[in-house]
Amino acid sequence: MRIAIAADHNGYALKVRLTTWLTAQGHTVDDRGSHSDETVDYPPLCADVCRQVTEGHAERGIVLGGSGLGETVACNKIRGIRAGLCHDLWSTRISRGNNDSNVLVLAAKILAPEDAEDIVGTWLTTPFKGGVHARRLEQIAALERESART
Numbered sequence: 001m002r003i004a005i006a007a008d009h010n011g012y013a014l015k016v017r018l019t020t021w022l023t024a025q026g027h028t029v030d031d032r033g034s035h036s037d038e039t040v041d042y043p044p045l046c047a048d049v050c051r052q053v054t055e056g057h058a059e060r061g062i063v064l065g066g067s068g069l070g071e072t073v074a075c076n077k078i079r080g081i082r083a084g085l086c087h088d089l090w091s092t093r094i095s096r097g098n099n100d101s102n103v104l105v106l107a108a109k110i111l112a113p114e115d116a117e118d119i120v121g122t123w124l125t126t127p128f129k130g131g132v133h134a135r136r137l138e139q140i141a142a143l144e145r146e147s148a149r150t
Helices: 012-024 043-054 069-075 089-097 113-125 132-149
Strands: 002-007 028-031 060-065 083-085 103-107
Touching: 002 012, 002 043, 012 028, 012 060, 012 113, 043 060, 043 069, 043 103, 060 069, 060 113, 069 083, 069 103, 083 089, 089 113, 103 113
Parallel strands: 002 028, 002 060, 060 103, 083 103
Antiparallel strands: none
16 A cells, blocks of 8 residues: 655654554555654644645545644545544544544654554545445535535
């Protein structure tokens, strides 16, 4: 799978680890930055990863921040993105199975690296359930379209 990944300074070390892990799992990883632990603003990084996904350059995106909260807000401002902040395997399965998330947001200050790997692995392999969830996603897409008109 083609995966775009980015992190702010808080998520930099975990991004490096996950990039290595994802590559070892056979994925193609596009590291969109940052490339150090120096302080950086996360909104441009989020927008870049999300556009990689919406434009078809990546099948999925991963964004890492300290808490992941701001990153989740920023990612979900991009039309067509369904970003889920996941702290455990339960929320990860819901994020993919029910919400068909195409961007995973991780909180680097909360997660142990091994837990982050488990979450990413689960997120990449959990299929979207469809059914009633597809109807709800269409309703969310309608909200996006309505917001774009106002």
